[in-house]
Amino acid sequence: MPKPTFFNLPPEKREAIEAQAIREFGENTFERASLSKIVENCGIAKGSMYQYFEDKLDLYLYIVELAYAEKRRYVERAYAVPGDIFQVLEAYYRESLRFALEHPALHKVANKFWESRGQHLDKTIDQVRASRASDFRAFLQDAMESGVVNGELDPEAVFFVYHAVGKALIDQFGEKVDSTFLCCVLDVLKYGLRARKGEPL
Amino acid sequence: MPKPTFFNLPPEKREAIEAQAIREFGENTFERASLSKIVENCGIAKGSMYQYFEDKLDLYLYIVELAYAEKRRYVERAYAVPGDIFQVLEAYYRESLRFALEHPALHKVANKFWESRGQHLDKTIDQVRASRASDFRAFLQDAMESGVVNGELDPEAVFFVYHAVGKALIDQFGEKVDSTFLCCVLDVLKYGLRARKGEPL
DNA sequence: CCTCTATGTGACCACCCAGTCATATCTGCA
DNA sequence: TGCAGATATGACTGGGTGGTCACATAGAGG
Numbered sequence: 348m349p350k351p352t353f354f355n356l357p358p359e360k361r362e363a364i365e366a367q368a369i370r371e372f373g374e375n376t377f378e379r380a381s382l383s384k385i386v387e388n389c390g391i392a393k394g395s396m397y398q399y400f401e402d403k404l405d406l407y408l409y410i411v412e413l414a415y416a417e418k419r420r421y422v423e424r425a426y427a428v429p430g431d432i433f434q435v436l437e438a439y440y441r442e443s444l445r446f447a448l449e450h451p452a453l454h455k456v457a458n459k460f461w462e463s464r465g466q467h468l469d470k471t472i473d474q475v476r477a478s479r480a481s482d483f484r485a486f487l488q489d490a491m492e493s494g495v496v497n498g499e500l501d502p503e504a505v506f507f508v509y510h511a512v513g514k515a516l517i518d519q520f521g522e523k524v525d526s527t528f529l530c531c532v533l534d535v536l537k538y539g540l541r542a543r544k545g546e547p548l
Numbered sequence: 549m550p551k552p553t554f555f556n557l558p559p560e561k562r563e564a565i566e567a568q569a570i571r572e573f574g575e576n577t578f579e580r581a582s583l584s585k586i587v588e589n590c591g592i593a594k595g596s597m598y599q600y601f602e603d604k605l606d607l608y609l610y611i612v613e614l615a616y617a618e619k620r621r622y623v624e625r626a627y628a629v630p631g632d633i634f635q636v637l638e639a640y641y642r643e644s645l646r647f648a649l650e651h652p653a654l655h656k657v658a659n660k661f662w663e664s665r666g667q668h669l670d671k672t673i674d675q676v677r678a679s680r681a682s683d684f685r686a687f688l689q690d691a692m693e694s695g696v697v698n699g700e701l702d703p704e705a706v707f708f709v710y711h712a713v714g715k716a717l718i719d720q721f722g723e724k725v726d727s728t729f730l731c732c733v734l735d736v737l738k739y740g741l742r743a744r745k746g747e748p749l
Numbered sequence: 750c751c752t753c754t755a756t757g758t759g760a761c762c763a764c765c766c767a768g769t770c771a772t773a774t775c776t777g778c779a
Numbered sequence: 780t781g782c783a784g785a786t787a788t789g790a791c792t793g794g795g796t797g798g799t800c801a802c803a804t805a806g807a808g809g
Contacts, residue, residue, distance in 0.1 A: 352756070378580075382797065392758040394799080403797065462663070497739075504732035507724070508713055515712030523708070531705035538698075553786070583767065593788040595769080604767065 349409055353399035364389050364399070366452075368410045373455030377407050377463035404466045411460050414453040421446040432490035433537050436509075440516060440529055447520035458518060480510070512536060550610055554600035565590050565600070567653075569611045574656030578608050578664035605667050612661050615654040622647040633691035634738050637710075641717060641730055648721035659719060681711070713737060 353361065367388045371380045382403050386393050400406040425438035447454040461472060484506055490496040496505065516524055516532060524532075554562065568589045572581045583604050587594050601607040626640035648655040662673060685707055691697040697706065717725055717733060725733075 355755085381795085383795080393797090394758055395756080397798070398756065500736055501729075501732035504729065504736050507716065507729075507733055508736045511716030512709055512712045514716075515708065528702075528705065528708075531702035532708055535701055535705050535709045556785090582765080584765080594767090595788055596786080598768070599786065 348405065349400055350398065356399070364391070364396075365410070365413065368406060369414070369452045369456055372407060372410050373452050373459060376459050377404070377468055378465040380407070382406070404468065407463075407468075408471075410456060414450075414456040414460075417450055417453050418443070418446050418457055431495045432486065433495070433533070435486075437530070437533055440513070440533065441526070443517060444520050444524070444526060444529060447517070451521060454520065461514075480506070483509070509536065549606065550601055551599065557600070561592075565592070565597075566611070566614065569607060570614070570653045570657055573608060573611050574653050574660060577660050578605070578669055579666040581608070583607070605669070608664075608669075609672075611657060615651075615657040615661075618651055618654050619644070619647050619658055632696045633687065634696070634734070636687075638731070638734055641714070641734065642727070644718060645721050645725070645727060645730060648718070652722060655721065662715075681707070684710070710737065 356364075364385075367385050370388070371385045375381075380403075382396065383393065386396050396406070400409065421442040422439060425435055425442050428435050428438040461476075463472065484502070487496065487506055487509070488502060491498045491500075491502060491505075512532065516529065557565075565586075568586050571589070572586050576582075581604075583597060584594065587597050597607070601610065622643040623640060626636055626643050629636050629639040662677075664673065685703070688697065688707055688710070689703060692699045692701075692703060692706075713733065717730065
């Protein structure tokens with residue numbers, strides 16, 4: 348958590364610091380990113396940074412939380428979408444793509460987060476990953492029990508595939524992946540998962 | 549390329565250097581890996597390393613090539629497998645898994661390669677990636693034209709999915725992924741890709 | 750005007766890194 | 780034995796990093 352001093356700062360200065368940190372942490376993982384470069388680009392002294400934050404990790408976690416707070420504002424709409432798991436997932440990735448296009452810098456921060464190493468970050472990341480995984484697994488299990496997703500498939504394998512493809516999609520939002528490509532990819536998955544009547548496996 | 553001096557070394561010394569380098573480059577990306585630690589673990593002087601190799605990158609590329617040369621010995625058998633694209637792909641990943649289990653250290657080097665950055669590595673990696681991608685795309689196109697893979701799907705999307713899942717599989721060989729899990733995952737993909745008669749998309 | 754507190758500063762520290770080079774040692778040959 | 784070329788060495792350089800600290804400044808209240 349930032350120190351109180353940080354929030355006493357004139358907003359324009361605070362936002363300048365956030366902007367430069369977002370830039371640096373969007374272009375580099377935590378350990379590659381350079382605090383020295385951030386303060387240089389802000390035009391403030393190294394020591395000042397330590398009036399605002401405990402250390403590099405404190406600043407980093409604040410910026411990452413900033414990015415994910417904004418991303419949540421987009422993505423949470425997907426949970427309210429009526430329809431089966433395929434419609435919810437499509438909405439999720441669509442909102443995720445909108446976030447990436449409207450906040451490219453924050454999107455890059457969020458992506459680089461998963462590649463970051465060092466300090467206690469490793470464990471933090473593993474925890475976040477595990478928590479998300481368990482949410483998705485439960486969501487998937489419902490869909491399999493209700494018959495929307497082919498129940499003959501190995502649930503762990505289905506999760507594995509979705510996880511891998513989802514990560515690859517998000518990694519490439521705004522590069523290879525646009526709205527129509529997104530649909531094509533999801534279709535490849537869907538028509539592999541959807542329960543098929545009559546035709547045996 | 550290593551300097552001639554390196555190959556004049558007594559084999560046990562040469563292999564000790566290779567072993568320590570493999571260890572370091574298996575645990576760290578190129579830029580994180582420390583030459584100082586390698587020489588320390590080998591019990592040789594820093595300067596000696598520069599009698600054998602031009603620089604850190606030279607050593608790294610030698611080690612990576614070592615790893616991929618061994619991996620090729622396994623994987624190339626897959627190309628000779630008779631059968632459709634699914635059988636070839638399964639053979640490919642199966643051999644790949646065998647390599648990972650029998651040469652875990654080399655497997656880690658090969659995996660970390662793709663995450664590595666710095667010097668001219670970025671461009672080299674992009675080239676290798678592009679070359680592999682184009683091979684696989686061609687292989688896939690054949691399979692789609694011959695009707696083994698559902699021709700109604702977007703070829704780029706199919707490639708995208710296979711690429712994402714393939715990378716995730718290889719990343720986790722020996723951890724989450726064993727032989728039976730591999731088959732389950734490939735099945736999820738296959739039954740999404742296989743041409744289906746009668747049933748409309 | 751003085752004082753007290755909050756904030757700003759940048760030289761400085763300890764650490765790690767890749768890469769260099771003058772020097773020492775070894776080895777094989779004459 | 781002596782010489783020459785090949786090989787080994789590790790202190791050293793220059794550059795980067797995160798983090799610290801004694802000091803400078805600013806602003807508010809009496």
